[in-house]
Amino acid sequence: MFGINGWEFVIIIVVAMLVIGPERLPTYAEQLGAMVRRGRDLLQNAKARVDDELGPEFSDVDWSKLDPRQYDPRRIVRDALLDDSPSEYPRPAADGAVRNGMSATSAGAAAEPGKAPYDDEAT
Template sequence: MLGINGGELVVIIVLALVLIGPERMPRYAAQLGALVRQGRGMLQDAKTRVDDELGEDFRDVDWSKLDPRQYDPRRIVKEALLDDEPSARRPSAPSGAPATSAPAGAPPAPVVPDGRPAPFDDEAT
């Protein structure tokens, strides 16, 4: 919330109470309440106008499905890789390349032209 922690908020509230004073505090509290009610009314009116202008087609839309915070890139990539082509169509190692014992379903290790496995950089991306 605006980079203010709990202690700073308490200090601001105490300063406001001291500066405004007890005799003017009820008036300002009433003004704040009226402002909040007015803001809620404006928000409700805006929601009503949007619903009216979009029509019946958009009333039953599940907006939570369109929330970008629900997308996990790891899950999306995993699902895309699992739905990929079958292992029979994957390229095989060139002749003379050493056979590696990779787990079933794992993609084959890349091979450089002279038949050695490609170097692996564990710090890359």
């Protein structure tokens, strides 16, 4: 609640009692309660009105997925790096390795159709 812990709330209440005084405190507490109830009613009415105007097709939308605070770049990169899906592109063959029955040097000369030739001696 607004970043206030229990002890800070107690201190605020004690200071309010001392500043306002015991004779006016019940009146102000009643006004504060009425203001909170009125604010809660306004928010509920606004939510109901938005739901009515948007219609039933938006009633099942998970709005928490659209929260911009969830898009942490560190989490996105970590999830992408830990993804176990196989790579779409094969890794190039190492020096002296055999790929598709050809050595790495001859594989660059006769690349597969649709793929760029790989030359391990290129700089």
